[in-house]
Amino acid sequence: MDADRAIARLLREHGRTYADEAGITLRDKPAPLYQLLVLTVLCSIRIRASTATAAARELFGAGMRTPRAMADSSWQARVDALGRAHYVRYDESTATALGEGATLVLDRYHGDLRRLREEASGEPERLRALLREVPRIGPVGAGIFCREAQAVWPELRPYFDERTLSTAAALDLPHTPAGLARHVPPKDLARLAAALVRAGLKGEAAEDLRAA
Known part of the structure; x- marks a missing residue:
């Protein structure tokens, strides 16, 4: 994928x-x-x-x-x-x-x-x-x-901490803030950060994504 x-x-x-x-x-x-x-x-x-x-x-x-x-x-x-x-x-x-x-x-x-x-x-x-x-x-x-x-303070964008970047790397996704930001509009950056946290917490979700 x-x-x-x-x-x-x-x-x-x-x-x-x-x-x-x-x-x-x-x-x-x-x-x-x-x-x-x-x-x-x-x-x-x-x-x-x-x-x-x-x-x-x-x-x-x-x-x-x-x-x-x-x-x-x-x-x-x-x-x-x-x-x-x-x-x-x-x-x-x-x-x-x-x-x-x-x-x-x-x-x-x-x-x-x-x-x-x-x-x-x-x-x-x-x-x-x-x-x-x-x-x-x-x-x-x-x-x-x-x-x-x-989501409301643009000067923070793109903000992805080590936890989210680690999950992104495990999913074979870009694992730098700039790399991830290239794939979503600014309004979705907070949602993507949350999604990476949730996927990291749910091991089966990450496995499903990798297998797709």
């Missing part, structure tokens, strides 16, 4: 972004960008992505969709929301991290992560460094945020 056909199949079968799975309609607006940050915090530990997205939906369903709402919520309310999604073992520490992160976003960026983008001055590495100042987010988490945020 040539690269164009393989990538088209990846997008068709696995190209749902994690933001979409978490119920986030991602736009360059304060609330959805903050919700993506919450999802990033939830994904930044060793836990199933489906559990993290379910936890995000529980938090948002409980009204914690903005940094102000998160900061004003009680620690126990955050723990309870995480518990409903079976986000166990890390529920208490994550509830603390979410509260501290909301306070940081309010104090430093006035609740608007577009100010973080402005502070980075269009430099992806600087943006990732700023993201790592948020409690719980390390290099991997910063990559998760950038993979998804490239």
Whole structure:
């Protein structure tokens, strides 16, 4: 299967972004960008992505969709929301991290992560460094945020981290960001990154693609 056909199949079968799975309609607006940050915090530990997205939906369903709402919520309310999604073992520490992160976003960026983008001055590495100042987010988490945020922040494109590039190489696809970007329009780059993550997590999906 040539690269164009393989990538088209990846997008068709696995190209749902994690933001979409978490119920986030991602736009360059304060609330959805903050919700993506919450999802990033939830994904930044060793836990199933489906559990993290379910936890995000529980938090948002409980009204914690903005940094102000998160900061004003009680620690126990955050723990309870995480518990409903079976986000166990890390529920208490994550509830603390979410509260501290909301306070940081309010104090430093006035609740608007577009100010973080402005502070980075269009430099992806600087943006990732700023993201790592948020409690719980390390290099991997910063990559998760950038993979998804490239849908609305063009300066991040094309963003494929080591995990996605490793999966691309295993599928005999181009395994550089520029090489992958040649096969999809800019609007589909975040979907392709998510599809590669999902295919990498589902070994049988990767085997099916290689065998096609």
